[in-house]
Amino acid sequence: MSKVIGLTGSIGTGKSTVSNFLKEQQIPIIDADVVSREVVEPGQVAYQQIIETFGTSILQSDRQIDRKALGRIVFSDETSRKQLNEIVHPQVHRTMLAKRDHYLNEGIPIIVLDIPLLFENHLQQYVDLIVVVYTTPEIQLQRLMERDQLTREEAQSRINAQTSIDTKAKQADMIIDNSGTFKETKQQCNKLLEDLQSEL
Incomplete structure (x- = not known):
């Protein structure tokens, strides 16, 4: 158990x-902060949705999301913050629960x-x-x-x-x-x- x-x-x-x-x-340890960075990596669903919502100006030259640039947008505007949370949070929850279930299936105490x-x-x-x-x-x-x-x-x-x-x-x-x-x-x-x- x-x-x-x-x-x-x-x-x-x-x-x-x-x-x-x-x-x-x-x-x-399944760390929500680590997972929230993983789900916005290039190729992930949330990454694509963030670009569609906030535009390519938030991308760095290596196509990674510039977290500071995105932060400036969402911390100055409540609507933008809600939009970002609606994109990221479901993906974070899904990923964390999948990791949790993996450990449960392995019988980790x-x-x-x-x-x-x-x-x-x-x-x-x-x-x-x-x-x-x-x-x-x-x-x-x-x-x-x-x-x-x-x-x-x-x-x-x-x-x-x-x-x-x-x-x-x-x-x-x-x-x-x-x-x-x-x-x-x-x-x-x-x-x-x-x-x-x-x-x-």
């Missing part, structure tokens, strides 16, 4: 730290779907257990400012664009508190794996 974990958090809470640790333990917008995109039904990587809002703000070299206002604006970490934590089956040291976070990850393995 396999367990599918939905791993989520908010920007700056340290979800990547947890995801990387689980990967080191040989747990397969623990599979992780790493999805930053798990709640926002209503994907809870695709996982057995939701793990939220949490940190206090103040630490989240400080980490984001340091990591991305942002002002306090810029960092807060990016945090505000997502569902708050406190709201996500209330919907979690389990919380990994990443407010402390890496060692403390690692201990919580190990406890999660022990608990899951005892249930298999």
Whole structure:
């Protein structure tokens, strides 16, 4: 019996730290950010639809999509952002579920779907257990400012664009508190794996 974990958090809470640790333990990670880049590669369905919708001016000389150019369009216009999401999200979901089903068919005991917008995109039904990587809002703000070299206002604006970490934590089956040291976070990850393995 396999367990599918939905791993989520908010920007700056340290979800990547947890995801990387689980990967080191040989747990397969299906990363929504990686898949979202794969589905817009040349030759993919979403790639063609994006060009048809936004034109060839968003292409680089090697025919790859210029993510910054596309970003400038969609972040300044709500309609364009919705159009892009309607193209990309179904392809990402389909690809992630196909990868999940592949691992399930292989009998892999623990599979992780790493999805930053798990709640926002209503994907809870695709996982057995939701793990939220949490940190206090103040630490989240400080980490984001340091990591991305942002002002306090810029960092807060990016945090505000997502569902708050406190709201996500209330919907979690389990919380990994990443407010402390890496060692403390690692201990919580190990406890999660022990608990899951005892249930298999």
